[in-house]
Amino acid sequence: MENHRRVVVVTSDVPFVEGGHLIIARSTVQALKEFGCEADLILTPQNRFGRQFPAYLATRLTDVKEDGLGRKIHQVISFRFPSFAVKHPSHTCWLNHRMREYYDLWDAFYAQLGLKTKIKEILRKRMIHIFDTHLLKHNVTKLFAQSKTIQERLRKWGNIQSEVLYPPPPQRNYKTDSYQNYVFSISRLQKLKRLDLLVDAFKHVQNKELKAVIIGEGPELQNLSQKIKENNLEARVSLQGSKDEEVILSHYARCLAVFFSPLREDYGLITGEAFASQKTVITTSDSGGPAELVNDGKTGFILDPDPKKIAEKIDQLAEEKDLAERMGKKAYEFISRLTWEDTIKKLITV
Numbered sequence: 001m002e003n004h005r006r007v008v009v010v011t012s013d014v015p016f017v018e019g020g021h022l023i024i025a026r027s028t029v030q031a032l033k034e035f036g037c038e039a040d041l042i043l044t045p046q047n048r049f050g051r052q053f054p055a056y057l058a059t060r061l062t063d064v065k066e067d068g069l070g071r072k073i074h075q076v077i078s079f080r081f082p083s084f085a086v087k088h089p090s091h092t093c094w095l096n097h098r099m100r101e102y103y104d105l106w107d108a109f110y111a112q113l114g115l116k117t118k119i120k121e122i123l124r125k126r127m128i129h130i131f132d133t134h135l136l137k138h139n140v141t142k143l144f145a146q147s148k149t150i151q152e153r154l155r156k157w158g159n160i161q162s163e164v165l166y167p168p169p170p171q172r173n174y175k176t177d178s179y180q181n182y183v184f185s186i187s188r189l190q191k192l193k194r195l196d197l198l199v200d201a202f203k204h205v206q207n208k209e210l211k212a213v214i215i216g217e218g219p220e221l222q223n224l225s226q227k228i229k230e231n232n233l234e235a236r237v238s239l240q241g242s243k244d245e246e247v248i249l250s251h252y253a254r255c256l257a258v259f260f261s262p263l264r265e266d267y268g269l270i271t272g273e274a275f276a277s278q279k280t281v282i283t284t285s286d287s288g289g290p291a292e293l294v295n296d297g298k299t300g301f302i303l304d305p306d307p308k309k310i311a312e313k314i315d316q317l318a319e320e321k322d323l324a325e326r327m328g329k330k331a332y333e334f335i336s337r338l339t340w341e342d343t344i345k346k347l348i349t350v
Contacts, residue, residue: 006038006071007348008064010086011079011096012055013043017188020269021080021096024146027170028077028094028347031340037348040067044083052082052099052124056131059085077347084135090349093140094165095150097266102128103157104264133158142349146267149288165346166293168338169272172245176278176328177253179321182211183282183314184255186248186270189218189239193262196220197284197307199227201259202237204311207318212237212259213251252277256324257317261305264288275299275335278328282313299331 009032011025025041032039044062047055059082064073076088080096101109102125113121136143137160144165145151154160187193198212214224214237221239228237252258258274259282267289274281275293281300283290294300303309317324 004038005036005075005348006067006073007032007075007077008040008042008073009077009079010042010044010059010062010064010083012046012059012081012083014046020267023170023269024094024096024167025079027167027340028344030171031344032348035341035344035348044086046082049101052128056082056085059083060087062086064088075349078140081132084140085131087139089141091140092142092144092347092349093136094144094146094167094347095136095154095162096146097150098132098153098157099128104153129157133160136160144347147289148292149264150266165343166338167267167269167272168340168343169276169335170269171340172249172273172276174249174273174276175253176332177250179256179324179328180254181207181209181318182213182255183257183259184213184215184251184279185259186215186251187260187262189214189216189220189224191220191263192265193218193220194305195224196227197261197305197310198259199224199231199233199237200307201310201314202233203231204308205236206311206315208236210236210256210314210318213240213255214238215240215243215248215251217242249277252279255279256321257282257300257314259283259310260290261287261310262290265290271300272335272338275328275331278325278332280317280324280327280331282310284310293334295330295334299327299334 009025009029011021029039029041044059045055064076064086075090078084078093081098084093143162145162148164151162151164154162257280260270261284265288271281271290271293281294283294284303284305291302294302296302301313
């Protein structure tokens with residue numbers, strides 16, 4: 001690799017939303033710098049529904065061949081839609097996801113539309129599929145998928161071939177302090193993140209000393225608060241809103257286990273962060289990326305999305321804290337093999 005190699009990481013920006021793709025992008029920039037590259041992050045627009053095509057065009061016209069001093073940029077690493085529309089002769093895409101409403105979430109999205117809107121969205125969906133397939137097959141020189149779930153979607157929609165490359169946990173000061181009587185969960189409070197499963201599970205948790213701590217903000221806050229209140233769980237399930245990194249890492253370090261069960265998640269950084277903190281993860285068979293990382297019964301539990309079954313495992317871990325600790329150590333051993341150095345070696349092209 002030549003000295004002072006300049007690499008630009010590109011991903012799309014959603015205002016006021018710190019998505020996992022953005023955390024991975026920033027971690028990639030940091031890892032590139034530690035690997036000896038000059039690296040920077042460019043954020044391209046995503047735009048709201050109905051304004052996707054201008055975002056694709058604006059991204060396509062973004063100049064990433066030279067920096068502001070006229071120096072050559074040697075490589076681009078892009079992430080989610082439409083950032084992979086940028087044009088560069090050495091373009092690696094480490095795909096997080098395409099616009100899911102036009103792919104795996106289409107049926108649910110389509111069902112809520114009116115007749116006129118349905119016709120319009122069918123046309124948009126077809127055009128987005130054409131654009132994405134062309135760009136990922138012909139604009140990108142190397143394509144990695146961040147999980148098998150993403151890889152399978154690429155095959156299903158577009159017959160696009162890719163190589164799976166799991167992102168390591170973001171570079172944080174993970175630690176392990178204890179295994180206290182609470183389950184920790186951190187996510188945006190959205191329906192797809194399914195925090196309601198954890199709340200419902202606590203209706204069936206037998207150990208009354210056990211609690212759940214949920215960190216995050218989002219549109220499901222009111223619904224979750226109402227569910228907690230209706231089931232008299234205010235003393236056991238705590239919605240703590242947004243917290244800084246120090247508080248989050250402290251919860252990872254002290255919790256009994258981590259609950260993370262989104263619906264068909266692309267990857268999900270929470271699993272890796274929990275493992276890096278030597279904590280086992282409770283997830284479900286339909287969670288996508290998280291279920292790929294968890295080794296059922298060894299580093300975590302992969303269950304049906306059934307609150308009663310989730311409650312049983314939470315009670316078991318509380319009764320057998322040595323089991324929680326053993327599983328956490330195995331989880332740490334696994335995630336320690338996913339290193340940023342190895343990842344950057346695969347992402348970098350010479």
